[in-house]
Amino acid sequence: MRIIVSGGGTGGHIYPAITIIRALKARVPEAEFLYVGTRRGLEADIVPKEGLPFATIDLQGFERHITLDNLRRAGKALVGVGKAARLVRKFRPDAAIGTGGYVCGPILLAASLAGVPTLIQEQNVVPGITNKLLSRFVTKIATGTEEAMRHFPAAKTVCTGNPIRSEVLTARREDGLKAYGFSGDRRVVLVSGGSRGARAINRAMVGVLKAAQHHAEVQFLLATGKGEYEAECARLKDAGVDLAAAPHIKVVPYLYDMPQAQAMADLAVFRAGATGLAELTARGIPAILVPYPYAAENHQEHNARALEEAGAARMILDRDLSSERLASVLTELLSEPEKLAQMAAASRRLGRPEAAADIAELVLSIAAR
Structure with a gap:
């Protein structure tokens, strides 16, 4: 069996693709894969490290208004469609999978036109333009949420949930506590703005950590993002936060083992x-979510709102975020164990730990047609 996979630009498109590939390999060990991305995206670094064959198409996303640069990008897109068609003909896949990003468009379109069964996996509540267009051509659509299903043809759409790494479920709380020198009898708040960090969250955390440094009953792990780390440490120092004297507060540039950090978290402050x-x-x-305000189609706010409406999270819009507001919500939730437990239960009800396996089975079912 030969499967072509495409997803690029951000980790949110790449890691789900890799997780699906792993699930397929577990079912069909002899399966061959070709991952198609761009030279500029994170996939050019991440995918080869996974030991996967990697091919590129020279594409860039379009700006949201008419420019000369868009005309040049349109020319590249036409060339990219031609290359995608050649890749499909040469690889001769039994199925093609797209997990998002503009690079998926040419590959899945070329595969569909060649009669190859195709599947797109839409992670967000509100789909991006590429997946909306592809939905007309593909064989199946796997959505991460029930809300996203209304944007696609019902006959070909299945809600599977979003694929997650197996390590997320197997990571142990005690290992996380040991790694960061935290106590097991106190709550842990995990704060992360994603792999690159979030300046708005980092700045809001300065006031929170200033107040928390003298109150060790709650432990904080803040991942600032590599580009923000030195600036955040300087802001904390200027605010009078002595991290060396507060072992219950850890500030790191990047979490190389996010599943381990999540395993010990009682509450998270995240983007969406x-x-x-x-x-x-x-x-x-349970989470306090601060959606990134410039995400395409404002999809992060829609993602966060869905969790809030389900009782699994509280949302603070980026424009409303401040140290005072964040501290207020943290204090409210951490001082009411019953409310936090209810949010945790609501969050767990939304979880789809079996998503990767279900998507893999869906891919195998269309490939067998």
């Missing part, structure tokens, strides 16, 4: 990317 939310709900972690 679909992959991060899938991991939180799989573990049943």
